[in-house]
Amino acid sequence: MNVDRLRLLFSRALRVSLATPLLLTGCQGEPVVEPPPRPEPTKPEPSKPGPSKPEPIDLSQHSDVSCVNGLPVLTGLTIAPAPDVLQLRTIIHRYPPSSPPDAQLITSEGEPCATAEDPQACLDQLDALNIAQGFPRICGYSIECFKSFLVTTRGDEVTTYTTADAVRALLGGIDTPEEAALLAYASGYALCSHPAYERGKVRALPDGTFSVVSIQDYDCETNVYETRHDLKVTASGVVTEEGTFPLKEGTPDCVVGRRPVGLQRGRAGDCEDARGGYFANAARLEAAAIHAFLRLRDELALHGASSELQDAALASAADEVRHTEVTLRLAHRFGATPVPPAVTALPLRTLSEVLLDNTVEGCVRETYGALVAHHQALHARDPGIREAMACIADDETRHAGLSWDIDAWATPGLSIEAQARLREARKQAVTVLRAEVAVPLDPELSADAGLPSPDVAAALLDSLEQSLWA
Numbered sequence: 001m002n003v004d005r006l007r008l009l010f011s012r013a014l015r016v017s018l019a020t021p022l023l024l025t026g027c028q029g030e031p032v033v034e035p036p037p038r039p040e041p042t043k044p045e046p047s048k049p050g051p052s053k054p055e056p057i058d059l060s061q062h063s064d065v066s067c068v069n070g071l072p073v074l075t076g077l078t079i080a081p082a083p084d085v086l087q088l089r090t091i092i093h094r095y096p097p098s099s100p101p102d103a104q105l106i107t108s109e110g111e112p113c114a115t116a117e118d119p120q121a122c123l124d125q126l127d128a129l130n131i132a133q134g135f136p137r138i139c140g141y142s143i144e145c146f147k148s149f150l151v152t153t154r155g156d157e158v159t160t161y162t163t164a165d166a167v168r169a170l171l172g173g174i175d176t177p178e179e180a181a182l183l184a185y186a187s188g189y190a191l192c193s194h195p196a197y198e199r200g201k202v203r204a205l206p207d208g209t210f211s212v213v214s215i216q217d218y219d220c221e222t223n224v225y226e227t228r229h230d231l232k233v234t235a236s237g238v239v240t241e242e243g244t245f246p247l248k249e250g251t252p253d254c255v256v257g258r259r260p261v262g263l264q265r266g267r268a269g270d271c272e273d274a275r276g277g278y279f280a281n282a283a284r285l286e287a288a289a290i291h292a293f294l295r296l297r298d299e300l301a302l303h304g305a306s307s308e309l310q311d312a313a314l315a316s317a318a319d320e321v322r323h324t325e326v327t328l329r330l331a332h333r334f335g336a337t338p339v340p341p342a343v344t345a346l347p348l349r350t351l352s353e354v355l356l357d358n359t360v361e362g363c364v365r366e367t368y369g370a371l372v373a374h375h376q377a378l379h380a381r382d383p384g385i386r387e388a389m390a391c392i393a394d395d396e397t398r399h400a401g402l403s404w405d406i407d408a409w410a411t412p413g414l415s416i417e418a419q420a421r422l423r424e425a426r427k428q429a430v431t432v433l434r435a436e437v438a439v440p441l442d443p444e445l446s447a448d449a450g451l452p453s454p455d456v457a458a459a460l461l462d463s464l465e466q467s468l469w470a
Contacts, residue, residue: 004403010371010397012358013463014378016348029149029152056245057211057230062201067192067211072185074109079170085110089197090148093136103129106148111177116156117160125157125158126151133162136188136264136344147345148185152416164188168237179204180210180233182349187239188264188344189214190228195370208235258361259285262344274442275449276336283327286320288341292361293317293399296354304350305409312402319395326388352418355410362403364429367468371397372452372459380450434461 065074074086087108113122134147150161150170161167167186171179181202185191191200191214201213212231230243279335297313331338347356373393380386411419437457445451 003398006148006367006370006404008398009464009467012240012467013460014373014375015463024328025357056228056243057213058212059201060211062203062211063172065191065200065202066178067199068447069106070192071106071190072108072181074182076176077171077182078173078175078179079152080172081154081156082114084114085112085151085153087112087151087240088148089129089131089151090146093239094144102133110259113153114155116153120158122153122156122158129158129160131162133161133345135162135164135186136342158296164239171237173235174233174237175235177204180204180212181238183233184212184214184231184239187454189231190342207220209233212239212425228328244250258289258296258366260288260295260343261357262346263288264342264344266440273336274444275385277330278329278445278451279331279334280336280338283324283331284341286323286327288343290317291318291341291343292323293320295348296358299348300406301356302348302397303354303410305406309402309406311410312398316395316399316402319399323392323395324444326392330385330388332361351410352414353420355407355414358403359426360429362400363407364426364433364469366396366403367400367448368433368461368464370400371464372457375452375456375460376450378450379452382448382450426469430461431463434458437461 047171071088074088077086079086085108088106090106092104092106112126113119114224116122129151131149134149136147150167152159152161152170161170164183164186167183171183172182174183181191181200184200189200191212197414199212200215203211205211210233212233214229214231215227229241229243229244232240232242234240293316296308300310300313323437328338370393373389373396377386378387380389407422411422411425413447437452438454440454441451446453
């Protein structure tokens with residue numbers, strides 16, 4: 001879609017909050033002037049309460065999970081036969097993809113290759129490990145991702161364990177709290193990975209099972225941040241989630257943009273200032289968008305999209321690096337300590353899955369996010385925020401245009417049924433957005449950050465629904 005057309009549609013939508021002719025210039029380029037009439041705002045229907053959940057368990061007899069270097073300890077394990085050494089390592093993957101991953105030793109218990117017949121050959125094999133897979137990864141604000149795995153040596157044999165199933169087989173029966181915590185971590189639950197998260201809890205129960213509690217989260221879709229996961233780990237190593245409980249409500253300021261598939265819940269960091277919390281969350285989601293666009297580039301290449309679309313996805317990832325830096329600075333300015341996003345590594349998807357994701361994350365959420373950024377650039381009382389959002393809005397408008405270009409490239413070749421599924425997904429995504437923007441904002445976010453009020457946001461959605469989403 002031509003970006004100038006998107007600018008024109010945005011200028012029409014923004015008429016709901018302006019009483020004078022609108023100029024949209026972004027960081028560069030000629031202004032677009034458009035004075036259409038102001039649409040009447042509509043209010044969404046209140047959302048229905050969800051089903052009741054079980055009560056959280058009492059934690060008075062739980063203990064903190066033992067951690068070292070931000071990961072569960074390797075002490076307190078009863079592995080039979082005992083290995084010479086047990087190590088927990090991480091792999092750091094950086095962009096560009098051609099860069100070799102860096103491996104780091106986090107913690108080690110025992111003496112490597114102690115019983116090997118050829119100790120030097122065993123040590124050489126240990127040093128030469130080239131592992132690409134691991135437990136669910138954590139991606140930081142830069143374009144780096146961290147994945148963990150276990151390594152043992154027994155005699156001359158060097159073995160790696162990169163999945164929860166492999167860890168379960170290594171541990172055998174789950175006999176100690178440390179084993180239960182390690183298995184929960186390998187299953188994708190944060191227990192001590194970041195200082196902003198509360199330490200995980202663990203307790204051995206009388207029936208031989210273990211209670212493990214993971215506390216983390218910022219859930220963009222439900223506006224709940226800090227969520228507790230109550231887990232049960234059986235003696236045979238089965239990990240089940242007994243309940244999920246919101247502990248602290250987030251602010252209703254969920255930044256809208258392209259979220260990568262595999263984005264795990266994670267919280268934005270504690271901050272009393274609503275502006276700090278907002279930009280901490282923005283930094284987390286901008287960082288996650290880096291990975292969304294890098295993945296999109298790979299998937300477009302897989303399915304035969306043009307080099308122009310692939311290059312645009314790569315350029316969008318570079319834009320998101322800058323956006324992350326900008327929103328990190330704003331978060332720190334307002335006293336927030338942002339937390340990096342966690343993105344689980346998943347296989348590349350089918351074309352139908354890519355298009356469905358593009359419809360929701362790009363044609364709806366990112367398109368609306370670009371419009372909101374323009375609103376902030378026009379209305380933010382804080383000059384630093386206003387300047388930052390002007391450049392972000394300009395980039396996000398191009399990202400939204402890419403989403404529509406992808407849709408235009410692939411949709412004509414789809415069956416009537418597949419096209420209908422995309423339209424229905426788009427309709428549902430708009431419904432979700434309406435529920436999100438209906439929540440009242442902190443006054444500082446409306447004034448200083450320029451976020452639209454619920455009534456204005458609903459009217460902005462009305463305008464886009466009429467011009468783009470109908």
